[in-house]
Amino acid sequence: MASIFTKIINREIPSDIVFENDKVIAFKDINPQAPVHILVVPKKEIATINDIKEEDKELIGEVYLAIGKIAAQLGIAEEGYRVIANCNEYGGQEVFHIHFHLLGGEKLGPLV
Numbered sequence: 001m002a003s004i005f006t007k008i009i010n011r012e013i014p015s016d017i018v019f020e021n022d023k024v025i026a027f028k029d030i031n032p033q034a035p036v037h038i039l040v041v042p043k044k045e046i047a048t049i050n051d052i053k054e055e056d057k058e059l060i061g062e063v064y065l066a067i068g069k070i071a072a073q074l075g076i077a078e079e080g081y082r083v084i085a086n087c088n089e090y091g092g093q094e095v096f097h098i099h100f101h102l103l104g105g106e107k108l109g110p111l112v
């Protein structure tokens, strides 16, 4: 079954998209934890960080390139931001399609 993020990629459910290219999409988190909270998602459906393969190395690089572009686009690059990726139960992962939380727009608190 397609992940909720694949449904966003396919425009089957709405989202507020801030960046897209052929490999990566980014949209506003529906439940923001900071003034800027974007989810950066590879279009390839990989369930967890544990499932990243050798062949995905370049794709993960594309994700980080996108993160830098989005941060600049949203005006948070200079002041700074945080990138978080949760994995499985202890990491608090809820959506099993890997994604990178881009958080910023204010000085963030401790990591946990």
Ligand code: AMP
Pocket: 004, 013, 015, 027, 028, 029, 030, 031, 032, 039, 085, 086, 092, 093, 094, 095, 096
């Ligand atoms: P995680 O706990 O790392 O799996 O994060 C999943 C994130 O997806 C949460 O921060 C949710 O608020 C967010 N989320 C779930 N459904 C949607 C949606 N339809 N549009 C935007 N963000 C979503």
